[in-house]
């Protein structure tokens with residue numbers, strides 16, 4: 379008798395197969411997912427700066443040290459009207475693992491903040507936070523893993539990063555790239 383796979387079992391079979399063949403996809407802060415075309419979306423859009431072209435930004439990174447020479451910069455600061463709402467970066471993907479990378483600042487510039495307080499959400503559920511306090515060394519640290527989740531059910535997910543929180547300390551985010559596995 380020939381081996382036949384019942385049709386009802388096919389989705390489970392394919393899903394198990396997909397798990398065995400995980401591959402990573404890197405999405406740049408300003409680029410598109412080469413697999414789906416999806417991009418990271420920024421809100422409020424006007425409060426996010428495209429790092430390499432931002433004249434007003436205090437953080438001047440080395441383009442050679444970030445992925446694809448680009449990054450996105452935003453500052454939350456409850457004491458300044460125009461920065462007083464936390465900023466979000468949202469990305470939709472289908473996969474079972476997610477890694478989010480950024481740059482952290484250790485400058486001693488008194489006109490800006492080098493501290494960072496970020497919250498992470500997956501499918502509207504709060505899943506973690508990242509905090510950093512400047513050590514005053516004046517050095518940037520590149521390719522810092524801000525958030526990782528390797529235990530996601532393999533399906534479509536909506537990832538959201540929120541920079542700062544209302545009533546909280548000022549926060550600088552320098553977002554570089556996202557990797558997800560599918």
Ligand SMILES: *[C@@H]1O[C@H](CO)[C@@H](O)[C@H](O)[C@H]1NC(C)=O
Nearest residue numbers: 399400401402477557558559
């Ligand atoms: C995907 O990238 C992460 C972070 O670099 C790494 O830890 C993981 O092993 C990679 N997974 C695959 C399937 O290559």
Ligand SMILES: *[C@@H]1O[C@H](CO)[C@@H](O)[C@H](O)[C@H]1NC(C)=O
Nearest residue numbers: 405406407408409410446448
């Ligand atoms: C690299 O950055 C540029 C400018 O943001 C963007 O147009 C391009 O798609 C990016 N490349 C990749 C591979 O993400």
Ligand SMILES: *[C@@H]1O[C@H](CO)[C@@H](O)[C@H](O)[C@H]1NC(C)=O
Nearest residue numbers: 421422423424425460463464
């Ligand atoms: C984005 O900023 C504009 C102008 O400050 C404001 O009217 C709008 O409500 C903001 N949107 C969100 C989602 O906060």
Ligand SMILES: *[C@@H]1O[C@H](CO)[C@@H](O)[C@H](O)[C@H]1NC(C)=O
Nearest residue numbers: 421422463464465466538540
């Ligand atoms: C950012 O996300 C938070 C949490 O989901 C939401 O309350 C807030 O309105 C969002 N802000 C913007 C500017 O999109």
Ligand SMILES: *[C@@H]1O[C@H](CO)[C@@H](O)[C@H](O)[C@H]1NC(C)=O
Nearest residue numbers: 500501502503534535536537
């Ligand atoms: C997340 O919350 C927003 C606003 O409350 C809602 O429109 C959206 O459908 C929710 N998404 C998920 C995956 O629950």
Ligand SMILES: *[C@@H]1O[C@H](CO)[C@@H](O)[C@H](O)[C@H]1NC(C)=O
Nearest residue numbers: 500503505506526527529530
């Ligand atoms: C990963 O995501 C799942 C589903 O949203 C969540 O239950 C879990 O706490 C997350 N794990 C980490 C390390 O954030």
